[in-house]
Amino acid sequence: MTDTATTGTAVRLTGLSKSYGAFTAVHPLDLAVPAGSFFALLGASGCGKTTTLRMIAGLEEPTSGTVELAGRDVTALPAYKRPVNTVFQSYALFPHLDVHENVAFGLRRRGVKSVRKQVDEMLDLVQLGDLARRHPQQLSGGQQQRVAVARALINHPDVLLLDEPLGALDLKLRRQMQLELKRIQTEVGITFVHVTHDQEEAMTMADTVAVMNAGRVEQLGAPADLYETPRTTFVANFLGTSNILRTDVLDASGTDLVLQAADTKLGLPATRCTAPARAGEKLLLGIRPEKVALTHADDAATVADGRNRVRGRIVQAGFTGVSTQYVVDSPVAPGTGLSVYVQNVERDARLVPGAEVVLHWNPGHGFGLDAAQDIEAGTEATGDTAGTTVGEGAG
Amino acid sequence: MTTAPVTDEPPAARTATRLTRSGRSRRVPLWLLLPGMLWLLVFFAAPLVYQASTSLQTGSLEEGFRVTWHFATYADALEQYYPQFLRSVGYATAATVLCLVLGYPLAYLIALRAGRWRNLLMVLVIAPFFTSFLIRTLAWKTILSDGGYVVSALRSLHVLGLTDALGITEGHRVLATPLAVVCGLTYNFLPFMILPLYTSLERIDGRVLEAAGDLYARPLTTFRKVTLPLSMPGVVAGTLLTFIPAAGDYINAELLGSADQKMIGNVIQSEFLRVLDYPTAAALSFILMAAILALVTVYLRKAGTEEVTG
Numbered sequence: 001m002t003d004t005a006t007t008g009t010a011v012r013l014t015g016l017s018k019s020y021g022a023f024t025a026v027h028p029l030d031l032a033v034p035a036g037s038f039f040a041l042l043g044a045s046g047c048g049k050t051t052t053l054r055m056i057a058g059l060e061e062p063t064s065g066t067v068e069l070a071g072r073d074v075t076a077l078p079a080y081k082r083p084v085n086t087v088f089q090s091y092a093l094f095p096h097l098d099v100h101e102n103v104a105f106g107l108r109r110r111g112v113k114s115v116r117k118q119v120d121e122m123l124d125l126v127q128l129g130d131l132a133r134r135h136p137q138q139l140s141g142g143q144q145q146r147v148a149v150a151r152a153l154i155n156h157p158d159v160l161l162l163d164e165p166l167g168a169l170d171l172k173l174r175r176q177m178q179l180e181l182k183r184i185q186t187e188v189g190i191t192f193v194h195v196t197h198d199q200e201e202a203m204t205m206a207d208t209v210a211v212m213n214a215g216r217v218e219q220l221g222a223p224a225d226l227y228e229t230p231r232t233t234f235v236a237n238f239l240g241t242s243n244i245l246r247t248d249v250l251d252a253s254g255t256d257l258v259l260q261a262a263d264t265k266l267g268l269p270a271t272r273c274t275a276p277a278r279a280g281e282k283l284l285l286g287i288r289p290e291k292v293a294l295t296h297a298d299d300a301a302t303v304a305d306g307r308n309r310v311r312g313r314i315v316q317a318g319f320t321g322v323s324t325q326y327v328v329d330s331p332v333a334p335g336t337g338l339s340v341y342v343q344n345v346e347r348d349a350r351l352v353p354g355a356e357v358v359l360h361w362n363p364g365h366g367f368g369l370d371a372a373q374d375i376e377a378g379t380e381a382t383g384d385t386a387g388t389t390v391g392e393g394a395g
Numbered sequence: 396m397t398t399a400p401v402t403d404e405p406p407a408a409r410t411a412t413r414l415t416r417s418g419r420s421r422r423v424p425l426w427l428l429l430p431g432m433l434w435l436l437v438f439f440a441a442p443l444v445y446q447a448s449t450s451l452q453t454g455s456l457e458e459g460f461r462v463t464w465h466f467a468t469y470a471d472a473l474e475q476y477y478p479q480f481l482r483s484v485g486y487a488t489a490a491t492v493l494c495l496v497l498g499y500p501l502a503y504l505i506a507l508r509a510g511r512w513r514n515l516l517m518v519l520v521i522a523p524f525f526t527s528f529l530i531r532t533l534a535w536k537t538i539l540s541d542g543g544y545v546v547s548a549l550r551s552l553h554v555l556g557l558t559d560a561l562g563i564t565e566g567h568r569v570l571a572t573p574l575a576v577v578c579g580l581t582y583n584f585l586p587f588m589i590l591p592l593y594t595s596l597e598r599i600d601g602r603v604l605e606a607a608g609d610l611y612a613r614p615l616t617t618f619r620k621v622t623l624p625l626s627m628p629g630v631v632a633g634t635l636l637t638f639i640p641a642a643g644d645y646i647n648a649e650l651l652g653s654a655d656q657k658m659i660g661n662v663i664q665s666e667f668l669r670v671l672d673y674p675t676a677a678a679l680s681f682i683l684m685a686a687i688l689a690l691v692t693v694y695l696r697k698a699g700t701e702e703v704t705g
Contacts, residue, residue: 079608086609092602096624106610
């Protein structure tokens with residue numbers, strides 16, 4: 001690796017776009033991936049994330065824009081001349097070669113010496129040393145996945161591109177491989193660009209996440225920032241779950257905005273609102289379900305001052321072990337109700353469906369969003385985390 | 396290829412299904428085999444035995460033939476007709492190589508590059524089958540005739556002088572020369588080469604080829620190291636499907652060749668139907684079968700049987 005690869009920007013996309021006839025898969029996109037980082041492109045099927053990755057790899061020709069790797073424009077270079085390697089979604093291992101030869105493929109093409117030693121070391125790194133003479137069809141999904149990673153990593157690419165590499169694995173193995181990949185990335189220090197539709201996976205593994213939707217990057221940042229301060233309803237709904245309330249802005253002059261939903265006044269620090277807020281206009285107020293506390297209506301007086309309070313009645317209570325997930329009907333969220341996750345520490349036996357409750361939260365935990373958006377954007381996609389990747393090829 | 400199928404089913408579950416499966420359903424595969432086996436027995440095994448006994452008979456048409464275990468017929472037949480045997484193998488080999496050289500690029504194009512034209516092109520490859528084998532070969536007789544466009548074009552380009560010198564044509568004509576027979580064989584068996592090649596090329600996962608490119612393989616290297624090895628089942632199947640019938644063919648030599656291009660198929664045909672020397676004809680048939688079997692065995696040893704069994 002060169003110095004620029006470890007210090008500067010590993011990948012820079014400038015105005016990169018891709019159209020298939022009238023359909024635009026990726027809208028002109030500007031993106032900078034810092035060298036040495038674990039970067040995730042997160043989005044639902046067909047949002048353009050795989051196409052973006054393939055353009056970086058050189059497997060897809062961009063309609064416009066440029067791809068720079070470590071400061072060098074590689075837009076015109078074919079895949080075999082680019083210093084990047086890809087871990088394909090279906091692994092794409094060579095079925096006619098054994099594990100050893102699969103891993104050695106890249107080294108042999110570049111005429112590298114001491115292939116055997118390097119392959120053995122790489123297979124040890126991914127803990128496949130004893131399977132070197134097996135053929136891909138004789139391996140389990142997790143083993144094939146590790147061969148695919150080894151086959152790409154052994155070339156010490158400037159950037160390793162991962163296209164939904166864990167999509168075909170079952171949940172338990174996926175969690176295990178996530179940690180494994182993270183460990184390898186820390187160990188070898190190569191820039192990883194990881195495409196996934198699994199928001200949990202993206203947040204667990206990546207330093208920086210770019211959330212893509214319909215061929216555009218909606219928001220880019222550290223996982224915690226994206227989660228705590230989403231800037232669009234899509235991000236708010238796609239990353240985890242959000243309660244989004246339609247409110248009217250009553251007062252926008254102070255450090256705290258004063259909002260009103262139904263007949264309830266709610267506070268929001270102005271710094272937590274990225275959208276322009278003017279008195280008399282509308283604003284969407286978001287709050288994560290786990291940030292909301294539930295208190296039985298009889299104990300309403302015990303709720304501390306300064307917290308946002310909302311009345312409601314429990315409609316549903318789902319026990320998940322770690323927490324209980326409530327759906328609470330409330331005038332502030334007509335139709336949909338509010339989601340509340342309560343940790344199972346001290347369970348209040350009175351909190352059952354039908355119970356009148358007060359929901360309350362720290363105003364600083366809310367976030368403001370532009371009211372001109374679809375409040376439901378990104379909600380359908382979150383159900384997709386089980387690992388169905390059918391039709392992702394076009395994505 | 397030769398891999399054990401991976402099942403997610405735990406062994407206990409598999410044993411359970413085996414135990415509950417009744418004896419009746421276990422015999423279903425045998426019933427499915429039956430029609431095919433019967434057919435083969437009546438129309439392949441029985442004639443084979445009959446042929447074998449014929450080859451060991453002596454006698455004449457007037458006095459009748461009797462089994463006398465006269466193995467010398469084989470030696471005599473081989474001694475008399477070995478040039479035709481060699482010629483058959485030679486022509487069939489030449490035609491197979493030509494089919495491969497012509498068929499591979501075409502199959503590659505159709506399978507990997509043709510896009511939406513793929514089905515149309517496949518129909519065109521198969522289209523000749525809509526006309527009888529005999530008619531098509533007769534058409535070649537017209538195409539290659541001495542006064543035809545092809546021969547005059549080749550003459551004016553001085554190609555025929557060259558092929559005359561190589562000994563594959565004679566007297567500045569194409570008809571009644573080895574070239575004509577090999578061309579006819581190549582033409583007639585080309586689809587048998589293209590179809591298996593197409594099938595195996597079409598089965599290759601495009602992502603594997605992308606992976607090769609991603610791992611620094613130039614397009615030509617990708618072909619050599621990935622596409623070609625993965626298409627070997629098609630190459631082996633195609634060469635067998637071309638070589639075996641070509642080696643036993645007699646129509647092409649009959650219609651496009653002269654007495655000097657007679658293949659072993661022509662000899663067998665004339666022994667059976669004109670000379671009426673049934674023992675010699677039967678013996679020649681067996682020798683041809685044995686020869687092809689031996690050649691194919693050697694070939695498969697070299698190419699690896701797993702390419703055929705897939």
